[in-house]
Amino acid sequence: xxxxxxxxxxxxxxxxxxxxxxxxxxxxxxxxxxxxxxxxxxxxxxxxxxxxxxxxxxxxxxxxxxxxxxxxxxxxxxxxxxxxxxxxxxxxxxxxxxxxxxxxxxxxxxxxxxxxxxxxxxxxxxxxxxxxxxxxxxxxxxxxxxxxxxxxxxxxxxxxxxxxxxxxxxxxxxxxxxxxxxxxxxxxxxxxxxxxxxxxxxxxxxxxxxxxxxxxxxxxxxxxxxxxxxxxxxxxxxxxxxxxxxxxxxxxxxxxxxxxxxxxxxxxxxxxxxxxxxxxxxxxxxxxxx
Amino acid sequence: xxxxxxxxxxxxxxxxxxxxxxxxxxxxxxxxxxxxxxxxxxxxxxxxxxxxxxxxxxxxxxxxxxxxxxxxxxxxxxxxxxxxxxxxxxxxxxxxxxxxxxxxxxxxxxxxxxxxxxxxxxxxxxxxxxxxxxxxxxxxxxxxxxxxxxxxxxxxxxxxxxxxxxxxxxxxxxxxxxxxxxxxxxxxxxxxxxxxxxxxxxxxxxxxxxxxxxxxxxxxxxxxxxxxxxxxxxxxxxxxxxxxxxxxxxxxxxxxxxxxxxxxxxxxxxxxxxxxxxxxxxxxxxxxxxxxxxxxxxxxxxxxxxxxxxxxxxxxxxx
Numbered sequence: 001x002x003x004x005x006x007x008x009x010x011x012x013x014x015x016x017x018x019x020x021x022x023x024x025x026x027x028x029x030x031x032x033x034x035x036x037x038x039x040x041x042x043x044x045x046x047x048x049x050x051x052x053x054x055x056x057x058x059x060x061x062x063x064x065x066x067x068x069x070x071x072x073x074x075x076x077x078x079x080x081x082x083x084x085x086x087x088x089x090x091x092x093x094x095x096x097x098x099x100x101x102x103x104x105x106x107x108x109x110x111x112x113x114x115x116x117x118x119x120x121x122x123x124x125x126x127x128x129x130x131x132x133x134x135x136x137x138x139x140x141x142x143x144x145x146x147x148x149x150x151x152x153x154x155x156x157x158x159x160x161x162x163x164x165x166x167x168x169x170x171x172x173x174x175x176x177x178x179x180x181x182x183x184x185x186x187x188x189x190x191x192x193x194x195x196x197x198x199x200x201x202x203x204x205x206x207x208x209x210x211x212x213x214x215x216x217x218x219x220x221x222x223x224x225x226x227x228x229x230x231x232x233x234x235x236x237x238x239x240x241x242x243x244x245x246x247x248x249x250x251x252x253x254x255x256x257x258x259x260x261x262x263x264x265x266x267x268x269x270x271x272x273x274x275x276x277x278x279x280x281x282x283x284x285x286x287x288x289x290x
Numbered sequence: 291x292x293x294x295x296x297x298x299x300x301x302x303x304x305x306x307x308x309x310x311x312x313x314x315x316x317x318x319x320x321x322x323x324x325x326x327x328x329x330x331x332x333x334x335x336x337x338x339x340x341x342x343x344x345x346x347x348x349x350x351x352x353x354x355x356x357x358x359x360x361x362x363x364x365x366x367x368x369x370x371x372x373x374x375x376x377x378x379x380x381x382x383x384x385x386x387x388x389x390x391x392x393x394x395x396x397x398x399x400x401x402x403x404x405x406x407x408x409x410x411x412x413x414x415x416x417x418x419x420x421x422x423x424x425x426x427x428x429x430x431x432x433x434x435x436x437x438x439x440x441x442x443x444x445x446x447x448x449x450x451x452x453x454x455x456x457x458x459x460x461x462x463x464x465x466x467x468x469x470x471x472x473x474x475x476x477x478x479x480x481x482x483x484x485x486x487x488x489x490x491x492x493x494x495x496x497x498x499x500x501x502x503x504x505x506x507x508x509x510x511x512x513x514x515x516x517x518x519x520x521x522x523x524x525x526x527x528x529x530x531x532x533x534x535x536x537x538x539x540x541x542x543x544x545x546x547x548x549x550x551x552x553x554x555x556x557x558x559x560x561x562x563x564x565x566x567x568x569x570x571x572x573x574x575x576x577x578x579x580x581x582x583x584x585x586x587x588x589x590x591x592x593x594x595x596x597x598x599x600x601x602x603x604x605x606x607x608x609x
Contacts (some may be wrong), residue, residue, distance in 0.1 A: 186340050187373035191387030192361035193440070201386070205377045 028269065046259070053263040063264065065239050066247040069154055074222035074244060076158040077165065080204075082214055084166040086207070089173030090199075103174070110168040118231035121160045122147075125232070147233050154168035157241050160228060165221065169214045176210040210225035216279040223272060244268055291316050291474055292337070292442055297346035299332050306332050308498040310346070313586055314442065318474040319465070321489035323479055325521070329498040330478045334444050337476065339363050351441060360388075366440035370447040372431040374419040381415040384433045396428065405437045408467065425456045432464065436471065443468075445477045449484065461488060486510070494518055513538070516609050525566055527607070528581040538607035541566065541584040552602035555591040565589040569597065 035053055057063050092102045108115060116223040124131045127144035133143030146156040178248075188198045204211075226246040229235055235242030237248065242250075245268065252261035293461045307329040310387065314320045322330040335341040337348055339360035347356045353365050366387075374383050382389075383403065388398045406412055407521045408532070409429040419427055428448065435443050449457045469477050479485050485492050486506045494501045494509060494517075502509060502518045511517035513527075519554040520526040528544075530537040551571055559566040565585045572578035583599065 181371060181373065183371050183373040184375060185370045186338075186360070187367065187369055188334075188375075188386070188390075189340065189360040189436075190338055190363075190365060190367045191366065191390050191434075193386070193390040197390055202375055208377075216482075222419070 007113075013067065018135060031262045031265050031269070034259055036267045038259045053260055055268070056260065057263055062239055062242070062247065066242045066244045069242055070190060070223060070244045072154060073158060073161075074219060075257055076155070077161045078215065078218040080158075081162045081165040081169055082211065084162065084170035085173050085214065086204075086211075088170045089177055090203070092170070093174055093177045106167040106170050106230065108167065109164045110171075112164075114164065114227035115223065115231060117164050118228035121163075121228075122232055125156055147241075148237060150237050153233050153237060153241035157228065157232065160223065160232075161222075165218065169208075169218065172210050172214055176207050180206055212279075212282050216275060217280075219275050220272060223268065291351050292331075292518055293349040294337065295337055295347045297333060297348065299329070299336060300339060300344050305496050307336070307343075310494045310495075310498075310500060312500065313501055314476060317474055319468055319473075319475045319477065319478045319488060319490045321479060321493060323482060323485040323489075323492050323521075324495035324501075326393070328495045330480075330495050331446055333495070334476060334590040338365060338367050338444055340494045342400075358529055364438075364440055365559045366435035366438040366443045368431050368435045368443070368445040368448045370450055372419075372427045372448075372451075374430055374434075376429055378418070379415065379424070380411060380417055380419065380430050383419065384393035384411075384437055387434065387438050392414065401437050401439065405433045408436065408528050409433045411532045418555055420543055424452055425460065428452060428460060431436070432467070436467070436473075437464055442474045442476065445475060447478055447480070449479075450481075457484075464488065482524070486522070494521065496521075513607060517609070519607055521543060525582045525584070528579075529609075530571070530579045530581070536609040539581075539601050539605060543605035544583045544599050544601050545601045546580065546583065546585060546589075546597050546600060550598035553568060553581070553597050553599045557593060557596060558589055558591055560588055563587075567591060569599070 007017045034046075036048060036050060038053065039046040088106050092106065096102075112120075123129075123213055127133060127143075127145045127148065130146070131145070132146065136143040147153050184202060184206075185198060188202050193201065200208055202255045223244060226249070229241065229243065229246045233241040235246050239247075244264065248264045248268065249259050251264060252258050292314040294313065295311050295474065297307055298305065299307040301401075305351045310329075310333055322333060324330045332341060336343045339355075341360060343356065347393070349353055349355065350363065364573070365573075375386065378386070381402065385402060386399055388401065397593060408416065409432055411429055411433060413415040414426060414430075419430065422430065431448065435445075446466075449460055452460060461484060462491070467473075477485070477488065486509075489506060491503065491505055492509055493503050496517050501521075502514050508516060509522045513522065516529060516536055516538070520529065523540055525540075525541050527538045527540050530539065546567070556568040556570055559568070563586070565588055567583040567585050569583060569588055570578045570580055573601075581599075
């Protein structure tokens with residue numbers, strides 16, 4: 001009886017499992033293997049080189065540059081978009097008029113595909129005809145080259161990413177806010193707590209589960225989202241705005257070095273795995289206080 | 291100490307609180323009583339500052355507080371859902387207001403110690419509300435209100451989430467606490483037993499308006515309207531229509547006697563200490579009225595049995 005039950009269970013799991021193995025686990029294993037091999041060209045037979053690819057990686061200044069960029073990118077976009085998301089959620093959750101329109105406005109960037117968003121922002125950022133510089137010209141400021149200046153390119157990308165992501169995270173915060181009993185806030189008000197104190201002592205702690213969920217997703221996105229790079233900067237100028245995933249793409253399909261690309265991919269997988277593990281541990285241990 | 295004058299609140303074209311005026315004296319326990327949706331909770335929220343009145347004024351200790359924020363009014367409030375902060379320990383829940391108002395640390399401790407002893411929460415201070423029973427949560431909410439040492443304490447149906455036994459216990463407890471501390475309390479309830487047993491005075495509301503303000507005995511003995519007469523007392527007062535007048539007589543004041551008004555039994559409802567007898571008075575075939583009679587002990591009347599009823603003239607109410 002038990003055996004038959006097991007068989008049935010495995011049969012039910014089979015479709016999902018075969019897809020996972022074929023398109024996730026097997027390629028992952030192949031990537032690990034490929035990162036330990038090398039060949040002069042794709043036609044030549046690959047030979048085992050051990051950790052040699054990783055030694056090259058440690059000496060690769062561009063690798064360190066994209067890692068640094070990626071960390072700055074995460075640091076610049078994640079807290080900002082979370083803070084904005086909370087602020088917007090609090091705003092559209094309050095008793096003001098036109099909340100429906102506001103919610104729609106905040107959520108619109110999320111509906112748009114990243115490529116579309118990048119094209120819109122390309123127009124904003126263009127050196128001469130761009131919206132920002134035209135506006136700046138109105139008040140007599142000669143606007144910078146947002147995407148062409150190595151000191152500004154990455155920041156410009158971050159601003160666009162925050163714009164795109166905050167609305168999405170707002171939805172999670174809005175949902176969480178609406179599950180909180182209004183009597184809690186009434187009680188806090190009667191007790192004489194200021195708005196800031198209510199936020200710090202009541203609202204924010206009660207939103208903590210959402211914040212952790214959003215934080216993990218935002219971090220993963222910071223490493224996973226690169227579509228906009230294709231439109232806006234292609235990682236330039238001089239890798240000033242290059243990110244890890246885009247560098248992997250370049251290595252594999254522009255420089256045609258799939259072995260080194262595999263090595264970079266392994267690094268990325270390990271980083272994402274660490275984030276995912278933190279998520280699992282935090283989610284299971286910390287947040288169930290209700 | 292509290293004076294409410296002409297308080298009015300409208301939602302759209304519906305007036306939920308209509309020209310409400312009453313006052314609370316120092317150390318007095320006033321109940322706002324009425325059926326669901328009569329505007330009593332809205333009234334309380336306006337006094338707390340959580341709702342803005344469309345008209346009227348609220349005066350506390352001679353000062354107009356109508357336009358003050360809830361925090362500035364320095365009142366305490368107990369909510370129906372207790373409104374305990376789920377992520378804070380009991381002790382932090384109780385001290386939340388004192389911390390917000392920046393009361394000195396040693397003063398906080400002193401008040402905490404006395405209130406915790408008062409409501410008996412000594413063993414639970416480090417727990418979170420989720421680990422407490424309903425009765426204990428109620429005590430925490432009560433402690434949070436008492437610790438504020440506010441001029442006026444507002445309570446919004448604080449017992450309605452408890453089971454019947456606990457409700458009776460807490461009723462006595464809240465009342466004795468209020469009397470020991472000399473608190474001024476406005477207590478919103480739809481339960482006439484709560485209002486009758488706890489309050490010094492009752493403001494009976496119906497449909498946004500005040501029906502009658504009186505001490506509990508006054509509401510029971512001298513109801514001014516049919517609504518009051520029927521709302522107070524259980525079972526409700528019998529109303530017998532005659533010509534253009536209404537005659538009211540309470541079920542507990544009707545006796546079943548040998549000689550009197552003829553009546554026919556419809557059914558009996560045994561409650562233990564007494565039996566509620568449903569009967570029909572008036573001429574058979576003519577205009578009849580159904581009345582309820584509270585009969586002490588266990589009555590065994592068959593349906594359609596003829597009985598005679600009687601009541602003393604002094605128990606008659608005319609509307």
